Amino acid sequence: MKNGDWRMENIIKLESIDFYYDEKVLDDINLKIKKNEKISVLGSNGSGKSTLLRVLAGLYFAKKGNYFFEGVKVNKKIAKKLRKKIGILFQNPDSMIFNPTVYDEIAFSLKEFGFDDIDDRVIEIAKKFHIEKYLSKSPINLSGGEKQKVMLAAILVYEPEVLLLDEPTTAMDPKTTGWFIDFLLELDKTVVLATHDLSVAYETTDRAVVMSEGHKIIYDGDMDDLMKNLDILLEANLIHKHKHRHKNFIHSHYHLHF
Numbered sequence: 490m491k492n493g494d495w496r497m498e499n500i501i502k503l504e505s506i507d508f509y510y511d512e513k514v515l516d517d518i519n520l521k522i523k524k525n526e527k528i529s530v531l532g533s534n535g536s537g538k539s540t541l542l543r544v545l546a547g548l549y550f551a552k553k554g555n556y557f558f559e560g561v562k563v564n565k566k567i568a569k570k571l572r573k574k575i576g577i578l579f580q581n582p583d584s585m586i587f588n589p590t591v592y593d594e595i596a597f598s599l600k601e602f603g604f605d606d607i608d609d610r611v612i613e614i615a616k617k618f619h620i621e622k623y624l625s626k627s628p629i630n631l632s633g634g635e636k637q638k639v640m641l642a643a644i645l646v647y648e649p650e651v652l653l654l655d656e657p658t659t660a661m662d663p664k665t666t667g668w669f670i671d672f673l674l675e676l677d678k679t680v681v682l683a684t685h686d687l688s689v690a691y692e693t694t695d696r697a698v699v700m701s702e703g704h705k706i707i708y709d710g711d712m713d714d715l716m717k718n719l720d721i722l723l724e725a726n727l728i729h730k731h732k733h734r735h736k737n738f739i740h741s742h743y744h745l746h747f
């Protein structure tokens with residue numbers, strides 16, 4: 490790697506990205522992500538986190554602005570090549586499941602990408618994720634948290650350079666969430682984690698990107714500093730106020746929901 494070459498230092502660079510469905514849902518997004526950096530994308534419902542991840546995965550294309558991956562401008566022509574380099578875990582694992590067994594689900598991309606040690610790779614990742622006992626089962630019948638684990642294994646087995654995670658912990662119980670946090674902390678990859686779970690974001694990433702209801706980035710910086718920034722946390726609906734009960738009195742104050 491050449492010193493000071495941004496194309497290599499920033500594995501991902503978004504320049505003034507606008508994305509529309511019927512209406513604009515990403516507004517002037519500028520984002521640089523370094524190789525092996527882990528960032529959280531936080532924001533209220535509908536702020537555009539999932540859409541941002543789909544643009545990064547090369548599944549959606551912006552109407553305006555540029556996306557560079559490893560210094561190469563991403564367009565429909567080169568998007569196919571990104572598939573092996575970028576793995577995306579969708580919010581709803583059911584939308585990703587289409588194989589009859591967990592084994593087939595994990596082996597699917599390996600076959601597609603032409604790996605020749607498929608059996609060894611499937612067994613190794615299944616052991617690492619403690620899902621060997623499910624290999625011959627149908628993934629459809631697993632619990633939500635188990636499905637997330639299987640789909641995560643199905644992505645990591647082909648060793649993408651970047652991992653995009655969309656609300657990965659919503660269906661996980663506290664024990665599986667703990668496993669997931671340890672797993673992320675040990676993972677030596679570029680990770681973009683979209684989540685409402687401030688505690689998971691805080692424990693696994695040093696940098697936070699916060700999106701507003703107006704679909705703009707309103708904060709990009711240190712996770713610790715974000716936790717002290719009440720204005721941004723309130724604007725992005727990451728904290729809220731509601732009444733609650735303490736033994737014999739009821740009062741209200743802001744909640745972080747850690």
Ligand SMILES: Nc1ncnc2c1ncn2[C@@H]1O[C@H](COP(=O)(O)OP(=O)(O)OP(=O)(O)O)[C@@H](O)[C@H]1O
Pocket residue numbers: 510511514532533534535536537538539540541
């Ligand atoms: N396929 C689509 N067609 C039209 N509008 C869409 C589509 N997908 C998402 N939207 C809208 O775009 C906006 C951004 O959605 P997106 O899913 O990116 O937000 P999000 O921040 O991930 O939300 P959440 O936290 O609820 O998952 C929302 O208003 C949503 O209703």
